[in-house]
Amino acid sequence: MSPRLGRTGLWSTWDRLGASELLDVARSAERLGYDAFWSQEGVGREPFALLGRVAAETERITLAVGIAQTSARDPLAAHAAAATLQELCGGRFVLGLGVGHQEIETVRGHAWRPPLQAMREYLDAFRVATYRGPLPYGEPPVVLAALRQGMLRLAAELADGAFAYCVPVGYVASARRHLDEAATRSGRPRPTLVVSAAVRLEADPQAARRAARGYLDRYLGLPNYLANLRELGYTDADLARPGSDRVVDALVAWGDDVALRARLRAYADAGADHVAMIPLTAEGAMADVPTIERLAPPW
16 A cells, blocks of 8 residues: 555545635644545536645545546646645555546547547657656656456555445445455556545435435446446346435445444455545535544554
């Protein structure tokens, strides 16, 4: 595991929070003992700019983007952004990269390419990108958005690990095995496995599942996640929106503090090196600030 990540993190779009509240949350996360503060890239805030500002407000917590989309910037620009942020935050940065989904054709106007080939070529260019700025803390670790065997192997062979999103606990052991086997074959160090874990602090099953379905609605429409869940044994009936109770309960933990801490520990016990908690509101939005405080580590 990268010593920069530690075991516990927070993940969110953070887009529903105003700037001052977001910075309050980042400072609070550091004070509460979270190891990492994750942002992501979609159609909201630009993640490198956001984390650059958070860097000025924090001293210890790792700053990570999971994930930056390869279609958003070429390898030279991505390397420059990562190297700059690594310097500005004192070596606390971790870069997550992912090819995204086929919707980049409409959202960003880019052609969709086979993900493994596209990511391999991107990483090759990223690693040799010219950068003339200082690197006092060295290159930041890189993790790849990965779900299935091919991308997990690539994450072990060409990066420092994998970031798995929207996965049940039952996924973790096989992902751990694929990563470790690929690293052993290529003579690489043991890769870091990061998993995200959505939680809703709510004991009422109906209310909890309503929040979970609000969060999952987008992901149950994306082929990458659906293919992975089918490989794990979930049926088309499970995955049809709004999702069966079986798949909803597997992908979003709900209950009291004890139940949620147990689920977060279960990911780690199954083989995840770092668990990035996604705290959901009653509507299934991100991020729920009271949950961040209630579920402060250790888990």
